Amino acid sequence: MIEPKPREETAQRVRAAFTETYGNAPAGVWHAPGRANLMGEHTDYNDGLVLPVALPWGVTLALTPTDDDTVEVRSAQYPQEPVTFTPSTLTADPPTVTNWGGYVAGVWWSLRHAGHLPATGAGARVYLDSDVPAGAALSSSAALECATALALAQTFDPTGLAQDRQTMARLAQRAENDFVGAPSGILDQSASLRCQADHALFLDCRSLGARNVTLPLAQAGLRLLVINTKVTHRIADTDGGYAQRRRECEEAARILDVAALRDVSDLDAALEHLTDPVLRRRVRHVVTEIHRVNAAVGLLRANAVADLGALFNASHLSLRDHFEVSCPELDLAVEAACAGGARGARMTGGGFGGSAVALVAHDRIDDVCAAIAAAFADRGWTLPEVGVATPADAARQVL
Structure with missing residues (x-):
């Protein structure tokens, strides 16, 4: 850990x-x-x-x-x-x-x-x-x-x-x-x-x-696990996948004549207008992901934090299939965490490596960690590092 x-x-x-x-x-x-x-x-x-x-x-x-x-x-x-x-x-x-x-x-x-x-x-x-x-x-x-x-x-x-x-x-x-x-x-x-x-x-x-x-994880008996796959993630590369995704989003916004994809109000109409299947996938992810943020905030306000798990899963599938920024190690971390008892899991960050997060009941942490370790060992891959991430305060002077 x-x-x-x-x-x-x-x-x-x-x-x-x-x-x-x-x-x-x-x-x-x-x-x-x-x-x-x-x-x-x-x-x-x-x-x-x-x-x-x-x-x-x-x-x-x-x-x-x-x-x-x-x-x-x-x-x-x-x-x-x-x-x-x-x-x-x-x-x-x-x-x-x-x-x-x-x-x-x-x-x-x-x-x-x-x-x-x-x-x-x-x-x-x-x-x-x-x-x-x-x-x-x-x-x-x-x-x-x-x-x-x-x-x-x-x-x-x-x-x-x-x-x-x-x-x-x-x-x-x-x-x-x-x-x-x-x-x-x-x-x-x-x-x-x-x-x-x-x-x-x-x-x-x-x-x-x-x-x-408010994110009442402890009150709900839940913990947020961070799973570092140790697959190096880097976005400071103008020719890399992150930069490419940003250019694709900008191109889709230009074709749809909106300032940014945040302004797409009718997803079906936007998808009909786009002929490039890649841009269609990118727009589908961004628009539905913004909806998922609003849904997540609604769940937190309703004190239904455990139900975030389903949104985690939907987000990861969209990032994997529509935005195409996941990788085999992230997918395995998410799948193994859910198989081990997590309420939900998703990659976090820019993608192409890096970490996943999982929403886990406090008494299932050992099960989830064991499932992740077993899945990676079965593939012969480097074992991830897992930690419990208690939401912390912002930057501050400490001495």
Whole structure:
């Protein structure tokens, strides 16, 4: 089982590592969580609705500002790969910093160009640690961006950007889109910055209006399992499947003469108008997935959380068959979880690997985990990592 590390313990360890590395204590320590999406996959960049939760795993970051114009970043995950850059000379095309450091530098670039950092002198020393698996479709990149953005906002613009998490999410998304080059929507950054413990974030990705809806898992005797298949998921690839799906959605919206697929009000008429069977499948998924988000919120308001399982299953089938972003390992994880007693399961995130989530009664967790392990062992595949994901709070300063 994947066990979350105690936040206070992690924060103290990161603070101590910063002090040992740089010779002085940091100005503060911040934590930003990864996310799992309960419903609303590939709807965010279609101006649709989503329903994520923040995870108990994330990125913890210590920072202290400096008087110079240089930034040095060190990571517990990449101890031999320190990243250094000068904020005033960062460029996005081509990106001045690449690989994992690009997510940090991209936030500096995004906030500086938006006027939330000084033109010069926005230097800092940074040390970070992460317990959210990279490449698992659990938004490790967004957690890194949001931890960086919140630390910078509270350090350099405490009465401005630090008070506006909606704008902060947009700027973190811009870092990922325009600096790193990943064509992601606003879901991940919003979840990391705006979620609340024991709630799911009901977010309108067009207006960015949001409210946290009570998710009474424990009261219903349920747990949310995250199943990391260990099949690497990556969306920062302009030629990859994620980018292709986004282009297909944009093309369908153009043909249907709507601003985004969120605006399709008559699905049958839209499908009749489209002649390309691929675009028909893409539109069917996006439109029905938005309906499933509304249905999920309705169930939560009715205190019928156990009934989310059927929606999980329907969503996964649509992602597998209509949007075609699943993979054999995700399909097996979902099938085995349900066979082992889960109320429902679905892939989460961009797809093509990564993780699934399953809704499981607390007394069936061992059965579900055993069923997943047996199914993967039978195929000779690497065993997934499974963890109980208690919905957590959004990014915050922890020390």
